[in-house]
Amino acid sequence: MNKKTLFPLLFGTAFQLAFPQLAQGQDQESKIAFLSDIHLQDVYANLGSEEFKGVFNPISGKFATIRTMKSQVNSTRLFNENYFAFLSALEDLKDKGIQLVVLPGDFTDDGQPMNVLALKKILDRYSAESGMRFFLTTGNHDPVNPFGGLAGKKDFLGTDGSEQAIAGAKELFPSDQVAISDQINYWGYSEITGALKNFGFFPNEKDLFWAHPFQELDVDNYKFKKATNEATLENRVYELDNSGLFLPDVSYVVEPIDGIWLLALDGNVYTYSGSEWKGSSQGFNQAAFHKNHQLDWIRKVSAEAEKRGKILISFSHYPLVEFLEGASEEMKSLFGPQKLQLERVPTSETSKQYAKAGIRVHFAGHMHFNDTGIYKDQTTTHTMYNVQVPSLAAFPAAYKTLKTSNSSTLEIETIPLTEVDHMNEFFDLYRMEHRWLLEKKDPGIWESSILESKDYLDYTRNHLLELTKSRFIPSDWPQNLALLLQNLNQKELLEWSEMNENESEDFLQKKLKKLQISKNQTGARPNIIDDFYLLKNGDELGKKLIPESRTAFYEELMPKVNQKSYSPDQKLTREFIQFFGIFEKLYHSNPSDHFSIDLKNNTIKKIED
The missing domain is CATH 3.60.21.10 (Metallo-dependent phosphatases)
Known part of the structure; x- marks a missing residue:
């Protein structure tokens, strides 16, 4: 073994530890x-x-x-x-x-x-x-x-x-x-x-x-x-x-x-x-x-x-x-x-x-x-x-x-970050707060179910659900659009997607009137608005949390909505078509979870784990 071979074997590790910046080099990860x-x-x-x-x-x-x-x-x-x-x-x-x-x-x-x-x-x-x-x-x-x-x-x-x-x-x-x-x-x-x-x-x-x-x-x-x-x-x-x-x-x-x-x-x-x-x-x-x-x-x-x-x-x-x-x-x-x-x-x-x-x-x-x-x-x-x-x-x-x-x-x-140590360290203190809010009949009382979150992913997901209900929908959404999206079921939406212009608007208007006078609005969760925020905030991470039954429904619904049209006076139909157009863009997103960027060829590629 010559000196050129022996030197790095004897001193390579020590050199890297002593001079990590010089040892790094561009070919090293x-x-x-x-x-x-x-x-x-x-x-x-x-x-x-x-x-x-x-x-x-x-x-x-x-x-x-x-x-x-x-x-x-x-x-x-x-x-x-x-x-x-x-x-x-x-x-x-x-x-x-x-x-x-x-x-x-x-x-x-x-x-x-x-x-x-x-x-x-x-x-x-x-x-x-x-x-x-x-x-x-x-x-x-x-x-x-x-x-x-x-x-x-x-x-x-x-x-x-x-x-x-x-x-x-x-x-x-x-x-x-x-x-x-x-x-x-x-x-x-x-x-x-x-x-x-x-x-x-x-x-x-x-x-x-x-x-x-x-x-x-x-x-x-x-x-x-x-x-x-x-x-x-x-x-x-x-x-x-x-x-x-x-x-x-x-x-x-x-x-x-x-x-x-x-x-x-x-x-x-x-x-x-x-x-x-x-x-x-x-x-x-x-x-x-x-x-x-x-x-x-x-x-x-x-x-x-x-x-x-x-x-x-x-x-x-x-x-x-x-x-x-x-x-x-x-x-x-x-x-x-x-x-x-x-x-x-x-x-x-x-x-x-x-x-x-x-x-x-x-x-x-x-x-x-x-x-x-x-x-x-x-x-x-x-x-x-x-x-x-x-x-x-x-x-x-x-x-x-x-x-x-x-x-x-x-x-x-x-x-x-799915698991976080000490995540529930303050939950008993929040329960004390919840009791105080109940006693005072405070209108800002929150759903105590958030304290049943099993991990940090579940906790932040529940936080988003509560935030959507208490702040996002009341402050950001057209009221009628939100009410309909929270109450129409998959079968009704698929039926609506196949209706002509006049039938579409008439269907939505009749459904809206029933909901406005009814005291039994379901607002059943999970609903499309929740999935919208999963996609908007979480992108591919959020999409993974949408069950297959609902992703299959969206993939059937969105192409049909793409074929629909509306006239200027059909406000609800317009809002629905606009919403699902936005939803589809968020659904078919650029890679954001695990991907590579090739700067030489200006390309981005999803990496399948």
Whole structure:
């Protein structure tokens, strides 16, 4: 055996352990996890309040600082159990040996000190114990206000099952019994990024390269010390619309391992009314205008990455491509442009700008959806894939992993969180709340069956069912359409699908009148509206939960509805045809569960497990 053969055998493993970045190489498999919309709230926080320290939980022996179940079932996110879901996801990553972890925004629930510091403690622990590296970008629930300020919430669970208000000052809720705590105030950019400085927002000695939009992109002469000196927030501000007001932009690009560039885009947009700052949830539709300096920087970064053969993966809290399978315009027509969070859908012009700037693969959160969106311009010169990472605080609770061993093929897998330890730790406290609501005959009482959930998948599914009933249908749906869809059975819908125009409208109108005067509306679950939200929010993950008997029914019904027509005065028929057209687009979606993207040939392919 010669020396050339002997050297790697003796020293290869030691070399890789000592210099993992240099040993990585582009031909070696790289794995990155994406955990979005954690909305972390410290469920056992030290409020430092004389008036309220939490609700004693006999199961843990600690004082719980949790929100009511009533508030959870009226919110698009959980506030409490997602704390344990986050820990379960990190344990899963530790078992899988995945060490690069991206958090695309809303990593806390409103950026209060107690929540930011709880997140820091968890990330520090997994960094120290498992060698994980975390890379964060801000969401609209992190710096709610760019410079922080007084804040409070009325919906914490009180000691008797009622709601307990907690605020930074009494004047926020003058008519309530308020517990005063500075831990509930808003932190701004400076405090949040300062506490979480080791997680991407600033240069780290472990990285091969790091830069932000307001400095020269000088890869060849990169020096950690110089980058650190230039990375202060004072050097990372932009002027808001020639107003003389300056805001931070904590975007950055980092090379944590050889060959991979992570591009973190701070898509938060704020406006100033003259007395206070207000954040927006619309994302890049507004950022493209108010923060257009980012587009120039993205062009430079993408060109540099291509020149150097780097895999460029961008991530932000906000999506860059339409995430409703091309059905958003039909949804606006049927439900209204302000319903179903449709104002958050990126326009084709927005997608075009960022695709043209050089982004090809983008991971986003914000919507709490599982989805893959594809933008292609008319010349097919620019193609961009938008991967929607689900929330850990809502259905479908899941995270994504990206695996690649070369610069042209990416494998993306969605990992559902089915089992979560300690998921039911607060259920007895919720039962106390439920008894209190019953005694007070509160109209906001929730279905106690959610406490019978067998696992986290079942729990988040039941949360979505309750949310659909209590909030989505009353606020977003045409009343008559919802009433009919909740009560027509499969046989009646198939009969309707084969009727001519006049028969169709007459059938629906007669059925509607009976339902309006009847006290025996079934509203039987599961129904088509529930399946609609399974598809809209869960995509392929949701489709798996629809029984075969119902998928067979949909596959028989949808082609028949496609053949139907209506006249302008046939409102119900029009709404039904529009709805099932939307339903069909969601049903036949792009791959979103386990798939590969070939950047060389601009193709996406489902991977059958």
